[in-house]
Amino acid sequence: MPELPEVETARRAILPVLTGRRFTHVEILRPNMVKDSATMLREAIASPVMGVDRLGKYLFVRLEHGWTLLLHLKMSGRLGLRQSADPHLTYERIRFTLDDGSLLIFNDPRTLGRAAMHPTESVMKLPSLKTMGPDALDVSEDLFLKRLMRRKGPIKRILLDQSFIAGVGNIYADEACFLAGINPTRDVASLSTGERRTLHRAVLATLHKGIDNMGTTFSDFADLFGKPGKNQHSLNVYGRRGKPCVMCGNPLSSTQINQRMTVWCETCQH
C-alpha cells in the first residue's frame, strides 16, 4: 500500500527519468482512473516536464505551460518504466509515452489509483488537496504539538487523518506507535507532552526508515524497474497480529480503527 515512503521512492525514481522530457501520447486503458479529466489529460500531456513534487501520498508532475499531472497510487498502484518492445507489466492501466520512446506505466491491479490533469495555479484548490495538512516529513516538533492540541479520538485515527499530517497510512501509523511505545487506541487527549514528542520522533523515524529501505513491498509496490522495496523485513507489528512481539514475545493484539486493521503490543505499548 503506497504511503509516504513508497510515494517518495517513486518520486525519486521518476524525477531524473521525466525531467526535461516530454510525453508524446497517453493511452488510458481504464477510464475510471482518470474520471472526467481524460480530455484535458490528452491535450496538456505534451508540455515538457519541469519536475516532480510530492505532498503526502500525492505526486505532482510539473509541466510547462501551467499544467500539473496529479497522480495518486491509492491502494495498489505503482509506476513502472519500460521500453515499447519489453513485455507488458501485468496490470497496465495508463501508458504515458515519452519522447525518447520509453513508456511510463501506471500499473494498478485494483484500479483505485487516479491520474488527473489540472492547471498548476488551481491544483491546490481541489477539495482533496485544500484540506490536506503539511507533509509529514516537514512537520517540526513544535508544529506537531500545536496541530495535536486541537485533536481528540484514538491516536491511530489522528495519524491516518491527512488533514492532520499528510502521508501516513495504515502500515506506518502502526509502526510509529510501536516505536513510540504508545497504544494506538488511546485517546490522543490523554498523551503527555513527553509522549507527544516521542510520537513525533517515532513518526519521522518510521517514515525515514521506510524511505531508506525503498518502501514496503507485499505484492504491489516496486520501484520503476520492478525491484521490490525491503521495508517489509523491518516491520514490527503491521501484518503480525497474534504473532509474538519482537520485544517481549507476547502475542500482538488487534482491533479495527477507522475500519483499518490495527496491531499493537499490550505489554510494550501503553
Place this chain on the structure above:
DNA sequence: TTCGTCCTGGTA
C-alpha cells in the same frame, strides 16, 4: 462521526 463504495487479486 460512522459507514459504504470504489476495485480486483490473493488467500483460506
Place this chain on the structure above:
DNA sequence: TACCAGGACGAA
C-alpha cells in the same frame, strides 16, 4: 467460493 486488503470520498 467467500472474504480480505485499504486511501479517500460521499452519504447517512
